[in-house]
Amino acid sequence: MRVLCPSLSTCLVSLLGLFALLVAGTPAAADEGWSVAPLGADRPYFYAEGTPGTVLEDTLSVRNPTTRPLDVRLTGSGWLTLAAPGVDVPARTRADVPFTVRIPEGTPPGDRTATISARASGRTETVRVRLRVGGPRLPALTVEHVRVRGDRIAYELVNRGTTDLTPTLAVHADGLLGPRLDRPPRTLPVRLPPGRRLALTEPWSGRPAFDAVDVRLTVTAADGTVRDEAGTSVRFVPWGGVTGAVAALSAGAALLGVRRLRRRERRERHEEPPCVRAELTTGSDERLTGAMT
Numbered sequence: 552m553r554v555l556c557p558s559l560s561t562c563l564v565s566l567l568g569l570f571a572l573l574v575a576g577t578p579a580a581a582d583e584g585w586s587v588a589p590l591g592a593d594r595p596y597f598y599a600e601g602t603p604g605t606v607l608e609d610t611l612s613v614r615n616p617t618t619r620p621l622d623v624r625l626t627g628s629g630w631l632t633l634a635a636p637g638v639d640v641p642a643r644t645r646a647d648v649p650f651t652v653r654i655p656e657g658t659p660p661g662d663r664t665a666t667i668s669a670r671a672s673g674r675t676e677t678v679r680v681r682l683r684v685g686g687p688r689l690p691a692l693t694v695e696h697v698r699v700r701g702d703r704i705a706y707e708l709v710n711r712g713t714t715d716l717t718p719t720l721a722v723h724a725d726g727l728l729g730p731r732l733d734r735p736p737r738t739l740p741v742r743l744p745p746g747r748r749l750a751l752t753e754p755w756s757g758r759p760a761f762d763a764v765d766v767r768l769t770v771t772a773a774d775g776t777v778r779d780e781a782g783t784s785v786r787f788v789p790w791g792g793v794t795g796a797v798a799a800l801s802a803g804a805a806l807l808g809v810r811r812l813r814r815r816e817r818r819e820r821h822e823e824p825p826c827v828r829a830e831l832t833t834g835s836d837e838r839l840t841g842a843m844t
Contacts, residue, residue, distance in 0.1 A: 584616045585623070585640070587669045587676045590647055596679035597667075599652060602686060607652040611667055611678065615640040621671045629665030630654060631680060652682060659713035659745035660686035688714045690773040692743070694781045697768055704753040706768055706781070710743040716772040717742055722753055723769075726762040736771065743772075762787050 589597050590610040599607040611633075615621045624637045625648060633650045640646040650667070665680040691712035698705050710716050718739050724732035732755065743749060753768075767782035 585621055585671060585676075586614050587623075587667070587678055588612055588614070589678065596681055598681045598683075600683045600685060601652075601654050603654050603658040603684065604656045605654055607654070607682075609650060609652075611648045611650060611669075613638060613640050613646045613648065613669060615645065616643060618642050623669050623671040626668045627665065627680075628667075629663065629680070630682075631665045631667065633667070652680065654682070654684055658684050660684050660688050661713065661715060661745055686713065688712075690714050690716060690777045692716055692718060692770060692772045692777045693779045694768050694770045697766060697781045697783045699755070699758075699766060699783065699785045700752075702754065702756050702758060704755055704766060704768070705750070706753070707748055707750050708741075708743060708770060709748045710745050712777070713745050714773070715742060715744050716777070719771045720753070721769040722766070724755075724764050724766045726759060726764045728762075731759055731762065731764050732757075732766075736769070759787050760789055 588594070588611075590612040597609050599609065601607050611625070613621075613623050619642055621640045622637065623640060623646075625633050625635065627633050627650060630653050631650055632653070634648055638646045638648055652665070661684055663682040663684060665682065667678045667680065669676045669678075689712045691710070693709045693711055694706055695709060696705070696707045704722065708718055718741065719736045720739055721736040722732060722734040724730065734753075739751070741749060741751070758764075763784070763786050765782060765784050767780060769778070769780045771778045
């Protein structure tokens with residue numbers, strides 16, 4: 552016969568310790584079993600369609616298969632409003648929480664996303680909400696505020712339509728003696744949602760040192776059905792050389808003025824003052840008049 556425990560007391564202590572470990576681990580393991588999902592059919596996320604101004608409704612299901620009640624905190628993003636900020640879910644049961652999605656008036660057509668987050672027992676679960684806003688799909692794109700800053704060309708792209716756009720950019724610059732920059736169209740690594748304004752720059756490391764240049768940017772999108780142009784004029788002047796030349800001319804003018812002043816002073820020192828000549832003339836006349844009388 553095989554002896555499992557040396558004594559009955561030792562066996563009881565071991566069994567009690569094992570039971571304590573199982574009891575201590577049960578709540579954590581049970582808490583990890585709760586989940587959130589869309590109510591009804593097996594859906595990995597919520598999906599809805601609507602036009603601006605409509606209100607859409609759906610329900611979130613919070614399942615608690617554990618042996619303990621759960622206090623679940625709920626938050627929603629975007630245009631989503633939950634019926635309650637939280638819910639108490641009894642053990643081995645389920646709680647359903649309605650929510651609404653209100654599409655604002657004037658919202659351009661396209662796809663939108665939101666999320667519903669649930670937090671309980673130190674863990675957070677998230678369910679996605681995918682929304683398609685209906686309406687006419689009109690692409691429109693403008694390029695604005697083109698300017699040269701150092702060795703870069705700065706500009707802004709604005710999506711003025713109702714669809715997402717991936718723009719294409721071409722850059723051209725003409726100087727006094729011919730083209731200075733000619734870059735063919737290329738697709739930019741950006742996605743421009745409706746109503747979005749995006750500030751971008753284009754490198755120009757080989758810009759001229761001295762020239763008058765007209766810069767022109769051309770953007771297209773939606774397979775070329777959308778097109779816009781904008782540009783700016785810039786003057787490149789080597790101000791260091793210009794400053795040196797101006798300083799040299801100023802110094803030369805000042806030196807010439809000093810030379811003219813010194814020449815005038817030397818001439819005046821060799822001439823007789825006018826007042827002395829007048830006194831001598833007057834004295835001679837008086838003596839001549841006295842001799843005659």
